[in-house]
Each structure stands twice: as structure tokens, then as C-alpha cells.
Amino acid sequence: MKVLTITAIATLTLFSITGSAQTNTKADQNKPNFIFQKGRPGPAENFTGRAWNVGLVENDSVYNTVVGNVYFEPGARSNWHKHPSGQILIITDGAGYHQIKGQPKQALKKGDIVKCPPNVEHWHGASPDTGMLQMYILPKTEKGIVTWLHKVTDEEYLKNW
Numbered sequence: 001m002k003v004l005t006i007t008a009i010a011t012l013t014l015f016s017i018t019g020s021a022q023t024n025t026k027a028d029q030n031k032p033n034f035i036f037q038k039g040r041p042g043p044a045e046n047f048t049g050r051a052w053n054v055g056l057v058e059n060d061s062v063y064n065t066v067v068g069n070v071y072f073e074p075g076a077r078s079n080w081h082k083h084p085s086g087q088i089l090i091i092t093d094g095a096g097y098h099q100i101k102g103q104p105k106q107a108l109k110k111g112d113i114v115k116c117p118p119n120v121e122h123w124h125g126a127s128p129d130t131g132m133l134q135m136y137i138l139p140k141t142e143k144g145i146v147t148w149l150h151k152v153t154d155e156e157y158l159k160n161w
Contacts, residue, residue: 039069050073052073059145072094076131085140088137089136095126097125
């Protein structure tokens with residue numbers, strides 16, 4: 001009888017744990033999965049909407065590489081810009097877009113990796129209804145970091161979607 005009671009209690013406990021785990025709302029599921037701190041707001045002159053940046057690896061003369069993390073709130077995006085030695089993006093959560101000047105816009109999702117070629121104009125940001133987290137890697141920083149250009153227009157952002 002004692003074994004049956006312990007088994008019943010264990011079953012009820014397991015049911016209550018798994019049952020409560022399933023009560024997460026859709027809003028909870030859409031919250032970004034921050035691995036690193038959110039960081040500081042990106043400057044309005046370089047972003048449309050709200051983007052947050054945190055540096056992870058600072059530039060130095062040994063590695064000549066910068067690594068950071070950006071969170072784009074839904075609808076947020078960078079200006080057109082270019083990097084003297086290119087840029088690598090690793091999408092760690094959410095959904096968004098990337099576009100190289102003169103090419104179609106590319107949809108991005110968690111797990112995607114994008115290589116932005118050196119000195120090529122491009123932009124990236126979140127989708128209209130879902131935020132996006134990305135890590136960025138800037139190699140060979142002795143050549144420079146970034147040249148910021150003009151804003152991505154709403155027409156460019158929404159084209160083909």
C-alpha cells in the first residue's frame with residue numbers, strides 16, 4: 001500500500017510539473033533567448049527602430065577582431081553600411097532579413113550564418129513582427145571597422161514580402 005501511495009504522489013507531482021510547463025503564453029515564446037546581456041541602445045543615426053548592442057570581444061592588436069551581439073526589436077534594422085574586411089553574422093534567435101545592395105532581400109532565422117563581403121553595402125534587421133538576435137564578427141580590424149551610410153527606406157525594408 002505504501003508503494004502505491006508513493007507512486008501516486010510521484011505521478012501527480014510529475015503531472016503538475018509538466019502541466020504547468022505547458023501554460024506558457026505565446027508572448028513568452030516570442031521573448032528573445034538572451035545569452036548575453038542586452039547591451040546599449042544603438043544610435044538612432046545608424047538604426048531604424050530599436051536595436052541593442054553589447055561588445056563581447058574588444059579590438060586589440062593581437063587578434064584584430066571584434067565580436068558582439070545585437071538584438072533588433074521587431075521592425076528594427078541597421079542603415080546601409082559596409083565593412084573594410086567584411087562581416088560574419090550568426091543568427092542566434094528570432095527572424096529577420098539581410099540584403100546586399102543590388103540583390104534580393106534574404107530571410108534569416110535562428111541558426112543561419114551570413115558572410116557579408118568586404119566593402120559591400122548591406123543591411124540587416126528583424127522581421128516586422130519578430131525580433132532577431134545576432135552575433136557579429138568583424139575580422140582584420142586594422143583595415144577599419146564600419147562605414148555607416150543612409151537609412152533603409154520602408155519601401156526597401158518591405159519590398160518582396
